[in-house]
Amino acid sequence: MEKKLTLEHLKLATLDSQGLTQNTPFGTGKDAVLHALEHLGYVQIDTLSMVERAHHHTLWTRIPDFRADYLEELVEERKIFEYWFHAASYLPMQDFRYVLPQMQTIKRGESRYYNADSKVMKYVTDAIRNEGPKRARDFENESHKAGTWWNWKPAKLALERLFMQGDLMISGRSGMQKTYDLAERVLPSSIDSTEPTPFELAEYLVKTNLRAYGFTTIKQITHLRKGNDLKKNVNEVLQTMLEEDRISKVKVDGGNSVFVQNDLLEKTFDLTDSNVWLLSPFDNSIIHRDRIKQIFDFDFRLECYTPKEKRQYGYFCLPILFGNQFIGRVDCKAHRKEKKFELIHLHIENDTIDPEVWLTPFAETLKLFAIFNGCESLVLTKVSPSKLGSIVKRVLSSKSKLKK
Structure with missing residues (x-):
C-alpha cells in the first residue's frame, strides 16, 4: 500500500x-x-x-x-x-x-x-x-x-x-x-576505471538522484538518456530498494507517485527565518522543468534562445525562491565595466505573501549576489506588477551602494 x-x-x-x-x-x-x-x-x-x-x-x-x-x-x-x-x-x-x-x-x-x-x-x-x-x-x-x-x-x-x-x-x-x-x-591510478554493467549504471543514477533530490521518478532518472533497457534496469533497482525498505513509493497530494528516501518522510524542517535564493537557470534544483512545475507550480523557461518578440519575461531570468515557494523571477545583467548590477525587470508572481516579509531578505541576497558579480551599485529598471514598484524601490534603495 x-x-x-x-x-x-x-x-x-x-x-x-x-x-x-x-x-x-x-x-x-x-x-x-x-x-x-x-x-x-x-x-x-x-x-x-x-x-x-x-x-x-x-x-x-x-x-x-x-x-x-x-x-x-x-x-x-x-x-x-x-x-x-x-x-x-x-x-x-x-x-x-x-x-x-x-x-x-x-x-x-x-x-x-x-x-x-x-x-x-x-x-x-x-x-x-x-x-x-x-x-x-x-x-x-x-x-x-x-x-x-x-x-x-x-x-x-x-x-x-x-x-x-x-x-x-x-x-x-x-x-x-x-x-x-x-x-x-x-586520471589518478587509484580511480576505478572499469566500465559499469548496465545495471550498475542504473543503480548509480538512481542513488545519485535520490541523494540529490530526496525523491525521484523513472522519468527524472532517465532524463535525456535513451534506451528501454535503461528504464528497465532503473525500475528493477527501485523495486529492489522498495523491497529492502530503503525507499518508499509515495502518493503526493494532487499528483503522481514518487520514490522517496525513507529518512526524509519523518524529518522536520525549520524555515522560520526564510531565506531568499536567486537561482541560476541551470541550477540543479530548477533544471528539471516539468518537476518544478509539478511540485512547486512554477513554470520556468529560459528565454535567451527565444526570439525577443516572443519573450514573456526577459532574456536571462533568475528564479526567486523564498523559503519553499518560487515567488517570481528577475531578468538581470551585471554591467561589469561600470560595476553596476541591473534588475532589468523584476517579476513578482506570488501575491499571497506580504512584500514586507520577503523584500528585506531579497534585498540582502541581491546585494551579496551583485558583489559576487563584481558590482558596486544596484539599479532597478522595472517591476511587475507596477503597484509594487514604490515599496521595492524603497527597500532596495538602502542597498543601491554596495560595500564588501
Missing part, C-alpha cells in the same frame, strides 16, 4: 536535499565545493555570462565564500573532472567510471555528433603526447578552412571528439579556455 505525503513536506524535503534550506549546507571553502559535487552528482557548466556563469553561480548559492579558483584547483588536484552528465558538467572524480559507457558509445561511432577527421585526431593526439597539454588555440588551422560543426576549425573538432570518447581529459582551465591532456596522464 502506497504511503501519502503532503506537497509541502515534499517541497521541503527536496530543497533540503539540494542544500537550499541552510546557509552553508556543505561547509565552507574548497572542501565544500568537493562535498557539494559529490552530493549533487554534477554541476552544469555554461558559457552565458549575463551574470556570473552557471557553474560558479550554482556553487555560490550553496557556498557563500565560493571562489572560481576552487574549481580550477580541484581539477588540477584530480579530485573533480569535466564531462557530460545531461550537459557539460563538473563531476566528482570518484564517479569517473560511470561516464565510460557514453565514452564508448561515441568511440564506436554510434553518435551522430562529434564528427572529426581521423588524420587530424591522430595529429592532435601525437602533438599532445609529445609536447604536453594543449589548448585549441595552440593548433594552427593549416587548411584555413572552418570545420563543419559550429564552424570550428578541424583541430578543435578533433579535440572535442577525443575528449568525448575519453582519449583526452581536461587538465585545467583559464576561464572558458580548456587545456587538454592524455587521459592516462590525468
